[in-house]
Amino acid sequence: MEMATSMAIELKAVLERKEAALLGDLKIRDGIAIEKSADQMDEIQYASERDLAIQNAHRESLVLREVRAALRRVQAGTIGICLECDEEISAKRLAVVPWASCCVHCQDALDRAAREGTATEADSFTLAD
Numbered sequence: 001m002e003m004a005t006s007m008a009i010e011l012k013a014v015l016e017r018k019e020a021a022l023l024g025d026l027k028i029r030d031g032i033a034i035e036k037s038a039d040q041m042d043e044i045q046y047a048s049e050r051d052l053a054i055q056n057a058h059r060e061s062l063v064l065r066e067v068r069a070a071l072r073r074v075q076a077g078t079i080g081i082c083l084e085c086d087e088e089i090s091a092k093r094l095a096v097v098p099w100a101s102c103c104v105h106c107q108d109a110l111d112r113a114a115r116e117g118t119a120t121e122a123d124s125f126t127l128a129d
């Protein structure tokens, strides 16, 4: 099963914009992360900003990985097809998470499994965005 070409083209454009935006954000955060101050209070403030920046950068690089995997699926003609069950991912879900690799049912099952196993905050980020 293959999704309508027009929709694949639209998704590709959305994914490419998202990739560019993420790369831009990660670049800006790199700048924050190396900011230095001699003042100790500033240093503490910068340290917590750095921590936050690093967390955000970590989360964004995970999304970037998903976006790039989705762009490869556009090339392969399998974008919009669930990796788990081979069913079409709903247009509604793709509108919210264009890089979704599985349908909402499989994602739910994966999230549940992740929560019961070795869950991390990164496991459900595709639904949160």
Ligand SMILES: [Zn+2]
Pocket (backbone or CB within 6 Å): 082, 083, 084, 085, 086, 087, 102, 103, 104, 105, 106, 107
């Ligand atoms: Zn599925």
